[in-house]
Amino acid sequence: MMVRTLSALECTRLLTANRVGRLACAKNGRPYIVPLYYAHADNHLYVFSMPGKKIEWMRGNPLVSVQVDERGQGRGWRSVVVDGRYEELPDRVGHKRERDHAWSVLSKHADWWEPGALKPVTPPVSDSAPHVFFRILIDQVSGREASE
Template sequence: MFVREMTRPECIALVTASHIGRLACARDDHPYIVPIQYAFTTGRLYGFSMPGQKIDWMRDNAKVCVQIDEFADRESWKSVVIYGSYRELPDTNQTHHERLQAWSLLEKRINWWEPGGLKPAEQSVVGTSPHLFYAIEIDEMTGRAASAEPATTS
């Protein structure tokens, strides 16, 4: 197996083609990682969630990373890691346009609200939806790719 660094355009292509990633955050020296569905646009990922542990932790420590991969087999895979900062998009006049942009990008996928909109326990019915939108502002993006054959250069 041969492993190589991916170029930035290759990383962006993988992130654009995918929509499921693993979001990692930390609080009080404890790591936490969960699957998320996201939408990518230049410089950021958009996500949707109900209140819970990941939101609480990201509010306390905005530094996060997201891992996205494509796996063909043991010798053929790609993996991108995004380092960035969490930014909540509350339902206010200041973030209204960006919330609509996040919604419009996310809703292009079937069941776009999963897994962020589901909880393992029954939720009480309330008059308003507690869901929220957020952005991960991308600071850095790196990737690696593996293949059975060495990469050729043109």
């Protein structure tokens, strides 16, 4: 088995080609990891979610990591880890452009809203909407690949 480091371009390609990762966040020194459906664009991972533990924890500590992987042939694999910062995109004045951009990036993919458990109305307009759009600003990315 050979393991090599992926270039920044290879890491970006893997993030763009995939939709599911694992989000790691922390609160009071405790880690929390959860699956995450995302879309990658312009040095961000865009996400739609319902309020809950991960949103609460990221609001308190915006530093997060996301891991995305692919299986290769045989025992091969590729994995990328993103270190970044949670940025909520609230449905308020001053955030419309970023929120609309998140909507457009996510909606290019079929059933992007299903992991959030509720399909929002196109486009979301209510201040009391229970769903949350957010993005993770990619500060650092690294990856590895194993092959036989």
